[in-house]
Amino acid sequence: MEALKKAVGPLVVVALVLAGALVMLDGDDRKTVTALFPRAISVYEGSDVRVLGVPVGTVDTVTPEGTAVRVEMSYESSTDIPADATAVIVAPSIVGDRFVQLTPPYGREGASTDTLPDGAELGLDRTSVPIELDQIYSSLNDLSVALGPDGANADGALTDLLESTADNFAGQGESFNQTIRDFSTLTTTLDDNKEELFGATAELGQFVETLADNDQTVRDFNQSLAQVSSVLSGEREELRAALSNLATALTEVGRFVRDNRDILTEDIAGLNDVAKILSDRRAALDEVLEVAPVALNNLALTYNPEAGTLDTNANLGMLPEQILDDPSRFLCGLVEPNDPTDGGACDAIQLLVDDILQQGNNRAPFLGAGTGTSYGERFDPSLGGLVEGTR
Structure with a gap:
């Protein structure tokens, strides 16, 4: 017997050491989290802590703290809880123990990718509790009192509303x-x-x-629009007649266009050609519009009505030497720009220029002779009928 006692003693010591080591290892393998709830009915020490309904830990302590309840929990360190997780007390049935669920699970879309640190604390803004049965009964009682004879139906108003609603919706269920x-x-x-x-x-x-x-601007616009509407209202008869005449005119124009479609097509095509030419020659048109008024004014000033002559002073020094040396070639170039030496008109011009040069006729001012008409010749004050002559 004494030998048995001596053998059991060391075994008990070893068992106690192993149990202490297991407790220490188990404590190191768990994380803790504290949550504050407005109430913690049916939550006790040892109640489950779950994620998606799967137990991952337990409730360690439940301690009242002012108007809240502090619940300390521990869970397996291998379970990842998102840093933005919340704690919810879940009631699986009306009567019975409840458990604390940490939600959402780690990895769900929208959840934080960081994990909840060990020893974290969740405030009242991150916890939720279920509605209690007595709260439901109290709310139903308040509703019945509010709708009862001492409330909304004191004068039968609620009854009248229900009866009128029943009459209005009778037979209208499908609709x-x-x-x-x-x-x-x-x-x-x-x-x-x-x-x-x-x-x-x-x-x-x-x-x-x-x-x-822009309130003032909008007001001014509305006022102006009102004035326009008033004017149109006062002139509605004239406006109606104008619209009627416009409709008639549009009808006639439409008929004219249908009857002369081919001619209009040709005219528009020709107008298009003219527009293209004007567009291509817009630089020349700009120059003509700029120079023409001055040229016409100068022409009017050169006419001498008493003598019937154009009194001008040609600036021959500005003419190129080749024109003065060979005026017939210059004139032929104006008539035959492709080949000034070609026969026909150029031959006739050559003969005329030669004759003028031989006779020294002063009717060719570009040859260096004088201007106007010789004193021995008769003159025509009307310039051949272009202007009214003087006597």
Whole structure:
């Protein structure tokens, strides 16, 4: 017997050491988290701590603290809890123990990728509790009192409302059901297009803000529009007659266009050609419009009505020497620009120029002779009928 006692003693010591080591190892393999709840009914030490309904830890202590309840929990360190997790007391049945669930699970879309640190504390803003049965009964009692004979139905108003509603909806069940279905479809459509809807609302808000910032301008515009409307109202008979005449004119124009479609097509094509030519020669047109008024004014000033002559002083020094040396070639170049030496008109010009040079006729001012008409010749004050002569 004494030998048995001596053998059991060391075994008990070894067992105690192993148990202490297991406790220490188990403590090192768990994390803790503290949560503050407004109430913690049916939550006790040893209640489960779960994630997605799977137990991962237990409740260590439940301690009242002022108007809140502090619940300290521990869970397996191998379980990752997101840093933004919340603690929710779940009641699986009306009567029975409850458990604390940490949600959302780590890795779910929208959850934090960081993990909850060891010893973290969740405040009242990160905890939730279920509605208790007595709260439901109290709310129902308050509702019945509010709708009862001492409340909304004191004068029978609620009864009248229910009776009128029953009469109005009698036989309209199918229509009412379809209305609810259509409203459901509408809400689904709005939900699918919420970004566009909110975008349109934002743009509408900016438009209203712009109108508010330009309130006086908008008022002036509305006032002007009202004045225009008043004028149109006073002239409505004339406006009606003008619109009637315009309709008649448009009818006639339409008939004219149909009857002369081919001719109009040709005219428009020709007009298009003219427009292209004017566009290509716009630089020359600019020069003509700039120089023509001065040239016409100078021409008017050169005419001498008493003598019937154009009194001009040609600046022959500005003419090129080749023109003075060979005027017939210059004139032929104007007539035959491709080949000034070609026969025909150029030969006739050559003979005329030679004759003028031989006779020294002063009717060729570009040859260096004088201007005007010789004193022995008769003159025509009307310039051949271009202007009214003088006596």
